[in-house]
Amino acid sequence: MDKKQVKPMGIWSMLLFGITGIIGSGIFLLPSSGVQLIGVASIFVLLFDALLVISIALCFAKAATYFDADGGPYLYAKEAFGNFVGFEVGFVTWGIRLIAEATMAVAFTTALGSIFPYFATQTGKMVVVTVLIVGLAIINIAGVSLSKIVINTVTVAKLLPLVLFVAIGIFFIKGNHFTPIFPGGEYTSGSFGQAAVTLFYAFTGFEGLVVVAGDMENPKKNLPKAVFGTILAVSIFYILIQVVSIGILGPDAAAASAVPIQDAFAQVAGGFGKSLISTGTLLSTGGLLIASAYLTPRSGSALAENGMLPSVVAKRNKQNAPYVAIILSAVIVLLIAWSGTFSSLAMISAISRFAQYIPTCLAVLVFAKTKKEEVSSFKLPFGWVIPIIAILVSVWLLFQVSGEQLLWGLGALLVAVPFYFITGSYKIKD
16 A cells, blocks of 8 residues: 655654654743742853753664664663663653653642632642543543644743743843852752753653654665754753743742742733743643543553553543553552652652663673674764763763662662563574
């Protein structure tokens, strides 16, 4: 059967796709977390994270060009290190989605709590989180598909308020708000690493740009440009948001605010500014949560269909919805969401991503020895230096968090081990 020809994505389309795929709930709420940990220096932490993300994203781009099949990190890890590591990375993909969905649910509740104080309480938080996750699970089981209108609304809702905030707020910055650089005037050991892991959450999602590389025009030439251009644009935007937030509120007020951008814009544009940012936060976070609630259980059912989870998880109802995976995912997401605040879950979510990022960077080094270079679509800038730097910095970041946070973030790797033997995945032959 002939496939319908689809016009490949040009460089500008890729840039827009990448930017909208990265900018989400994190930047609306995370500026205060960075300021709490390291003060005004959080601006430089964002630059550090941007450089790390660029190096990891280029490794993803390089790994993707060795394969025609989809699979992403699971495929790279399996090809480079065998079935067990591939299974671990594939299994943890579901865990990453579960944690991310819980984080978005709590982000929505945090934003709602800034408007209605009851929802800022622990009881209010649990009520909203429960209603959201259970409600979306019921809608999912009923077979209601994700609407393009929701996706388009999310894109506009998260970009327009932030652009206006920077464009208007930059004229209300007070220079004396940028001193001292560190809280209390002194650097606290370990605060840079903690801030870097927390703010890294705002950059997650860049891997989506590499996944669709097969649909772009001349990936050999344009993919590195799209990756670098996307991260550069997002980084500049994030740094401007952080500068404007601190510049308007001051470091103490920015650190104390649960919704710093909203509070900062309220000082500049009054009720209109506050309403615009709060509406944008709710629409953006809510839309992303809806998309996540749709994709997360399907990630679990895909594992079952590939023999990586018990087959019952892949069962579908008359509406073709994977109802077992939906229910199982909803229960796990609820437990995670009930357990922490947005900033703590954002850090855990960021930590979990490294279970995909580090194996992919390592795989690039392996492929340099095991695969012919001409198979790849483009040459990695600076060769092996990029993946080495990405691996070393990523491992260093993981050493900056507590053992409990590390266990929460990478716990899915431990959970996966018994399933590897229960499902007989070790018997799979290449």
